Amino acid sequence: MSIAQNIAEIQKKIDLTKVKLVAVTKNHSTSAMLEALASGITAVGENRVQEMLAKHPEIQSAGKLAEWHLIGHLQTNKVRQAVPLADLIHSVDSERLAIEIDKVAGKLGKRQDVLLQVNIADEDSKSGVAVGQALPLANLISQLEHVRLCGLMTIAPFSENPETVRPVFNEMYQLFSELNTIKLANTEITWLSMGMTNDYMVAIEEGSNLVRIGTGIFGSRQY
Numbered sequence: 001m002s003i004a005q006n007i008a009e010i011q012k013k014i015d016l017t018k019v020k021l022v023a024v025t026k027n028h029s030t031s032a033m034l035e036a037l038a039s040g041i042t043a044v045g046e047n048r049v050q051e052m053l054a055k056h057p058e059i060q061s062a063g064k065l066a067e068w069h070l071i072g073h074l075q076t077n078k079v080r081q082a083v084p085l086a087d088l089i090h091s092v093d094s095e096r097l098a099i100e101i102d103k104v105a106g107k108l109g110k111r112q113d114v115l116l117q118v119n120i121a122d123e124d125s126k127s128g129v130a131v132g133q134a135l136p137l138a139n140l141i142s143q144l145e146h147v148r149l150c151g152l153m154t155i156a157p158f159s160e161n162p163e164t165v166r167p168v169f170n171e172m173y174q175l176f177s178e179l180n181t182i183k184l185a186n187t188e189i190t191w192l193s194m195g196m197t198n199d200y201m202v203a204i205e206e207g208s209n210l211v212r213i214g215t216g217i218f219g220s221r222q223y
């Protein structure tokens with residue numbers, strides 16, 4: 001199936017008035033990205049700052065407007081390059097990183113929208129804060145002038161059967177609700193970013209309102 005057909009299939013399954021669809025374009029060409037942007041995609045997700053930097057001018061010169069989401073782990077020393085381009089950074093997971101983003105955004109006169117990444121299943125291989133650290137870190141972020149906390153993100157453990165990760169998504173939703181309830185100043189808690197190709201329907205059923213889909217749109221990635 002073509003990229004356009006894949007997008008149409010996904011759009012049939014999800015209610016786009018309630019769920020934002022981010023096309024994960026990592027390791028895919030700018031021509032594939034342009035095809036997606038011509039087929040109803042408005043937001044793209046990149047894992048690596050370097051790749052975002054390389055693709056951004058090409059997409060711009062093609063005259064395409066896109067929202068750029070940085071979804072991969074962000075190193076402090078890449079913040080200076082990431083902030084000018086990123087509309088939403090999904091992967092804030094330490095006070096140190098948040099402070100660096102605040103510093104860089106301040107210099108640019110920007111308020112940087114971010115999500116806090118939670119390592120919900122406590123996997124060694126994944127970045128993100130532990131569940132117990134999430135609200136304390138959210139509180140710290142809310143005190144930074146040039147950062148705006150907009151919600152939470154997680155990457156669920158991979159499983160052939162997405163039903164097995166349903167409890168993990170549910171736990172994230174509980175945390176998201178708690179974050180909403182405590183009403184931190186200067187935040188705009190909007191997004192619960194969870195769900196990828198293999199598990200997005202279960203994630204949405206459990207309360208996700210932003211899904212990040214790569215393979216389901218572009219096919220498998222060549223590394």
Ligand SMILES: *Cc1c(COP(=O)(O)O)cnc(C)c1O
Nearest residue numbers: 024071196197212213214215216
């Ligand atoms: C690669 C990636 C995705 C997309 O994964 P697919 O299984 O290809 O849909 C989503 N989120 C993050 C953080 C990723 O790194």
